[in-house]
Amino acid sequence: MYGPSSWWAAIISSTDAKSDFSANPWRLCTVTQVEELKILVRMFPVWATTIIFSGVFAQNSVFVEQGMVLDKRVGSFDVPPASLLTFDVISVMIWIPIYDRVLIPIARKFTGREKGFSELQRMGIGLVLSIVTMVSAALVELKRLEVARTEGLIHENVAVPMSILWQIPQYCFAGAAEVFTAIGQVEFFYGQAPDAMRSLCAALALVTVTLGSYLSSIILTLVSYLTTQGGDAGWIPDNLNEGHLDRFFWLMAGISFVNLLVYIGCAMRYKYKNV
Template structure:
């Protein structure tokens, strides 16, 4: 189980990034144009694109990507479980990068249209968020499935159930860590709070997203290092 620990720990940062689907992505959407004709789109409903990406990515992965990659790797599953997890980590960082860029554009519009103090909706369509939701869902397909298979196959036979549950614990710890980071950022940024609760136009949510991109970029090479050093269990 100690051999699994570094791989396990890398999942905590992934969960921090993935948790933004249900938190700050929604907050970002609240200050974007959400009307479609006479209908107002609830910002939380864009989470369906996370699910949609899973429904699209899984068959594409099984029917197209695996057979293609298998020709080069000779591995039945195409990628190893660790490679699949690494791809998921990379895609999650790309998702946060897109979110940061969208927020930069939104804040620029807010400044140009003098909407910073008023906190009014910025006329940037909420559908610009779709790529970040889609990428995060795709990253989840790679990371979560790879993680489940890796911990089940590599854990000692007598504690396989325990190790599988242990792997899922990273989701909980990632959510707690995300809350801690937000609280710490709010405290350190003081009056110039990056994430004001009532008016994101007067904040810098883009800075927070870039911070998560940085954490993801630090986490990825650490994961690669321990993955290369990892010795697989003998079957």
């Protein structure tokens, strides 16, 4: 049902009646156009909170840098750090059937929803998992720096004797987060978008990936600049053994946590469109 604001925006004023208002569509809108705009405005805060999520996923390059200073030998084989991204993909492949076959039937019993979780609930779970991803990476880095200190490698730009396989959990958590948030995001924008704008709104999910990458670059630049003041090595120097990459991961976890709180507020206030 259309609200009062929709009718006011579609009313022809006395001034419009005396002029050729049809030549200027910006002077008058149909009720449908107003309602579509209201839907987009309601969706915008939810869309904005997913940019931080995409920024977390853009940290894969930092994960690779972390893997470069870990022991890459597994038996007689040297594991390329970038190849651990495979575990992200494997995690997605595992979590999709688990979600469909296990989690949805369980959630359906509690929520009464055919899909088990609403799109907003699904996205929220993914945001929580993105925080867990950063915490996992920070804990691995803390352990790596501890090993570097124990072995006297702080001022040596070399890999520490700690297996690169310790990175697997953070990649797996990242894949699980993607299953929940990325897929839920597409379903949300497509399902809640005005009928005539569904394809456009579904594409908004891809825009967050681009904006998240830009945001990640800005954060990395600021961290590098601020932490190298006074001649310090900074958090992310060329020799990571002298740095504090763990603090960067904690920072990203903190930003993600604040973003989660904002998201919860937006999700609680969001009103689904009338089908």
